[in-house]
Each structure stands twice: as structure tokens, then as C-alpha cells.
Amino acid sequence: MEIVGAWIAVGLTLFMFSFLYKDNPFYKVGENLYVGITIGYFVIQLWYKTWIDKVWDVLTGQAHDRFVILIPVLIGALLLTRFVPKIAWMSRWAFAFVIGYGAGLAIPATLTTSVVIQAQATAKPLVTMPDRSPGAAKATENAKAAYDKAKEGAAKEDEKIRAARYRYEQSRSVSEYTFLTAYRDFTTIVIFVGVFCVLFYFFFSIEHRGPVRAFSRVGILFLMIYFGASYGNTVMGRLSLLYGRVLDLKDYSRQMYGFATPVILVLMIAVLAALHVKNKGKDEGHAA
Amino acid sequence: MLHLKRTVPLAIAFFFVVALILQYFVPHPLSEKFLGMTQKWAIIVVYVSLLLGVGSLFQSHLRKIRVQTPGWGYSLVTLSVFGLTVLAGFHSRGNSPGGPLQWTYEFAYSPMSATMFSLLGFFIASAAFRAFRARSVEATLLLATAVVIMLAQVPLGAAIPGVGSLSAWILGVPLTAAKRALMFGVALGSIATALRIIFGIERSYLGGTE
Numbered sequence: 001m002e003i004v005g006a007w008i009a010v011g012l013t014l015f016m017f018s019f020l021y022k023d024n025p026f027y028k029v030g031e032n033l034y035v036g037i038t039i040g041y042f043v044i045q046l047w048y049k050t051w052i053d054k055v056w057d058v059l060t061g062q063a064h065d066r067f068v069i070l071i072p073v074l075i076g077a078l079l080l081t082r083f084v085p086k087i088a089w090m091s092r093w094a095f096a097f098v099i100g101y102g103a104g105l106a107i108p109a110t111l112t113t114s115v116v117i118q119a120q121a122t123a124k125p126l127v128t129m130p131d132r133s134p135g136a137a138k139a140t141e142n143a144k145a146a147y148d149k150a151k152e153g154a155a156k157e158d159e160k161i162r163a164a165r166y167r168y169e170q171s172r173s174v175s176e177y178t179f180l181t182a183y184r185d186f187t188t189i190v191i192f193v194g195v196f197c198v199l200f201y202f203f204f205s206i207e208h209r210g211p212v213r214a215f216s217r218v219g220i221l222f223l224m225i226y227f228g229a230s231y232g233n234t235v236m237g238r239l240s241l242l243y244g245r246v247l248d249l250k251d252y253s254r255q256m257y258g259f260a261t262p263v264i265l266v267l268m269i270a271v272l273a274a275l276h277v278k279n280k281g282k283d284e285g286h287a288a
Numbered sequence: 289m290l291h292l293k294r295t296v297p298l299a300i301a302f303f304f305v306v307a308l309i310l311q312y313f314v315p316h317p318l319s320e321k322f323l324g325m326t327q328k329w330a331i332i333v334v335y336v337s338l339l340l341g342v343g344s345l346f347q348s349h350l351r352k353i354r355v356q357t358p359g360w361g362y363s364l365v366t367l368s369v370f371g372l373t374v375l376a377g378f379h380s381r382g383n384s385p386g387g388p389l390q391w392t393y394e395f396a397y398s399p400m401s402a403t404m405f406s407l408l409g410f411f412i413a414s415a416a417f418r419a420f421r422a423r424s425v426e427a428t429l430l431l432a433t434a435v436v437i438m439l440a441q442v443p444l445g446a447a448i449p450g451v452g453s454l455s456a457w458i459l460g461v462p463l464t465a466a467k468r469a470l471m472f473g474v475a476l477g478s479i480a481t482a483l484r485i486i487f488g489i490e491r492s493y494l495g496g497t498e
């Protein structure tokens with residue numbers, strides 16, 4: 001079965017890749033197979049994980065309120081009235097439930113995660129004042145002692161020294177204004193300026209001209225960095241998928257899989273060439 | 289009739305929005321139970337909505353097959369494969385290990401899915417080759433950021449001193465700033481839309497003008 005699977009996997013992969021040449025029957029078959037398999041797969045997943053687990057098992061159980069589960073089934077069934085134009089308006093009740101549920105969850109969740117927490121993380125003091133308390137000084141002293149001990153220790157393990165140094169630097173950056181503190185402040189300022197300028201770029205109540213234009217220009221620069229990074233991440237994500245496919249094609253080109261890759265590739269090229277010749281003949285016939 | 293068509297859906301939406309907001313701010317066992325129940329309901333409704341999608345797919349492809357529009361054979365492929373996958377699923381009773389559905393997933397769905405998305409890599413790269421010209425400061429910044437981020441993710445680029453740290457800094461600082469501002473915008477937009485639903489101003493989900 002694995003050999004059959006290898007041939008199917010190679011065939012479907014090459015069908016999809018054939019789109020790089022041009023839209024062709026192989027790609028169209030692959031595309032339609034993909035749609036059919038995907039929908040079939042998710043229908044089965046939902047049938048067992050939703051219908052059986054969440055509805056059928058509850059209905060056939062012993063709970064006294066088990067029939068309550070029929071309410072969402074009924075609400076869902078209302079969606080199917082879309083197929084009957086006369087009573088299609090009943091589907092609005094189901095849509096209203098879905099929209100109401102989504103909006104009801106969205107308000108508190110987005111308010112907390114996307115507004116309050118993000119605002120808290122942005123609205124921080126731009127300059128850190130060193131903590132001159134005896135506690136902070138003591139913590140730094142202890143961290144320095146631990147670092148010195150790690151350096152002088154008999155084992156002299158690099159990892160331990162690095163960890164002790166890291167703890168010392170962190171502790172010192174709290175009790176004194178060090179390079180690390182300055183770096184943190186710089187980061188806070190960059191983030192604050194970035195958030196403010198990007199928000200200003202989307203603020204259309206005043207015209208962006210004169211001195212205020214500078215803010216929106218800086219906002220654009222931050223957005224460009226965001227788009228560039230998103231682009232880079234997307235391309236690399238796609239390329240890692242491509243590596244996977246190429247490696248599979250290489251694996252399946254071995255003898256133990258009956259040279260699936262080269263055989264299917266040659267057959268596809270032959271069929272595409274034949275189709276090209278046939279279509280060219282047709283085009284010339286039409287032109288004549 | 290107008291009440292059933294317009295007022296009832298608006299009331300349903302209003303009830304669930306307000307109830308779920310109140311539930312968040314009143315963490316009582318009863319409200320927790322209400323949230324759990326509503327979440328279960330939503331999953332079931334979404335499942336049934338999938339049937340709406342499947343029904344729509346069938347309607348569209350069956351029409352093509354009946355009328356025999358150009359390329360109707362492809363519709364036949366879609367519907368046949370859909371039927372075979374569903375049969376394989378029932379035979380496997382879900383996705384039991386070693387069953388035909390898992391086999392279909394491993395040798396058909398997974399390779400096609402990965403290939404489909406990897407194809408996008410080619411098109412993004414070719415579009416970038418045509419569109420990315422360092423003509424202005426903004427375009428140069430976009431290009432430079434993309435190059436640094438991509439370089440940092442390959443062994444050759446990671447070997448260049450500073451590329452890894454620069455990439456980490458870009459992802460941690462300016463990217464965070466821009467993303468945070470965009471999140472504010474999206475969040476405020478979502479909240480505004482939710483408020484429009486509560487007050488019955490947003491009615492596009494009802495579909496018609498009636």
C-alpha cells in the first residue's frame with residue numbers, strides 16, 4: 001500500500017506543480033481532487049468529533065437535560081432553509097446567533113488582550129530610574145558574588161559562568177543605570193514612537209501636512225518594516241513546505257518505490273507536449 | 289411577519305452579545321455554565337453550517353454536470369472524490385490509525401496541501417522580483433527587512449555576524465510596535481462593529497433589505 005501511496009503522492013504533487021508551466025488539465029484534476037478530499041475529510045472529522053461526540057452521545061445518554069442539545073441542532077438546521085427561497089429568511093435567526101455569539105465573545109476578549117494589555121505594555125516610563133533601595137543593592141552584590149564564585153570555581157563551566165553573569169547584569173541594570181538599562185529604555189522609546197506614529201498614520205481627522213506629516217511618515221516606515229518582516233516570514237514558510245515536497249519527490253524516485261517520480265514526470269511531460277502540439281494544430285486551423 | 293424576519297434576529301443577536309459580555313464580567317458558576325453551553329452550541333451550529341457549504345458545492349457542481357458546461361468532468365472528479373473520502377471516513381470510523389482515511393490524509397491531502405501552499409512561494413517570489421525596487425526610502429526599508437528576515441532563517445545567512453541579532457531585534461522591536469498599533473485598530477474596529485450589532489445598526493448579516 002505504501003508504494004501505491006507513494007505513486008499517488010508523487011502524481012498529485014506533480015499535478016499541482018504543473019501549474020508553474022501553465023494552467024493545464026493535470027492541475028485542474030489536482031485542484032478538484034484537493035477540493036473534494038479536503039471537504040470530505042472535514043465532513044468526516046466534524047461528523048465524529050461534533051455530531052457523534054457532542055450531539056448523539058449526549059442524546060443517547062442519561063442526563064435529564066439531554067434534549068437541550070437539540071436547540072443548537074435546530075438553530076443550525078435553520079441555516080439550511082437558505083436552499084428554500086420561500087422560507088430562506090429563517091436562516092437569519094441562525095446567523096443572528098452566530099453573529100451575536102461572535103460579537104459577545106469579541107468585545108471583552110479584544111478589549112482585554114488587544115487594547116488593555118497592549119496599552120499597558122506600551123505606556124511604560126520611557127526612562128528607567130535606578131532602584132537605589134538597599135534591597136536592590138544587596139541583590140546586585142549577591143549576584144556579583146555568585147558571578148565571581150562561578151568564575152573562580154574549579155569546574156569553570158562556560159554555561160554556568162554565562163548564566164551567573166547574565167543574572168549579575170540583570171540585577172545591576174536595576175540598581176544602576178547601565179548599558180542594559182539604556183538599551184531597554186531605547187527599546188521602550190522605539191516601541192512607543194512606533195505605536196504612536198502608526199496610529200497617527202491611520203488617524204484621518206486632520207490632514208497630514210506640515211509638521212504632523214513627520215509622524216505619519218515615521219508611521220509608514222514602521223509599517224514597511226512590518227510588511228517586509230511578514231513577507232520574509234511568509235516566503236520562508238512557503239519555502240520550507242517546498243523543501244518538504246522536493247525531499248519527498250527525491251525519496252520516491254528510488255527503486256523501492258518503482259521510480260515513481262521520474263516515471264510520472266516523463267509521462268506528464270509527454271502528455272503536456274502532445275496536448276501542446278494538438279492545441280497548436282487547432283489554433284493554426286482556426287487562423288487559416 | 290416583519291417581526292419574525294427582522295425583529296427576532298435582532299433580538300437574538302442582542303441577547304447573546306449582552307449575555308456573553310455580562311458573563312465575562314460576572315464570573316459566577318451559572319455564567320460559566322452559560323458560556324460553556326453557548327460554546328458547545330456554536331460548535332454544533334458551525335458544523336451544520338458546513339452542511340450548507342457542502343450543499344452549495346453539490347448544487348453548483350451538479351448544475352455543471354447536468355448542463356455539461358465546459359470542464360464538467362472536473363466537477364465529476366470533485367464529487368466522486370468527495371464521496372470516496374466520506375466512504376473512507378465512515379469505513380475508518382473517523383480517523384482510526386491505519387484506516388483508509390488516514391491513508392488518504394497521508395498520501396493525498398497532506399502532499400497536495402503542502403504543494404498548493406509551496407506554489408505560493410514561487411508566485412510571491414516572482415511578484416517580489418517585479419515589484420521590489422529600491423526606488424524610495426519606504427521600498428528600500430521593506431526590501432532590506434525582508435532580506436534580513438529571510439537571511440536569518442537560512443544557515444548561510446545565520447553564519448553572517450549580526451544578521452541573527454538584527455533579525456531578532458526587528459521582530460522584537462519595530463515589528464512589535466507596528467503590530468501593536470494595528471492590533472489597536474483592529475480591536476477598536478471589532479468593538480465598534482459589536483456595538484453596532486448590539487444597537488441594531490449593523491444589519492448586513494440579515495442578508496436582505498427587508
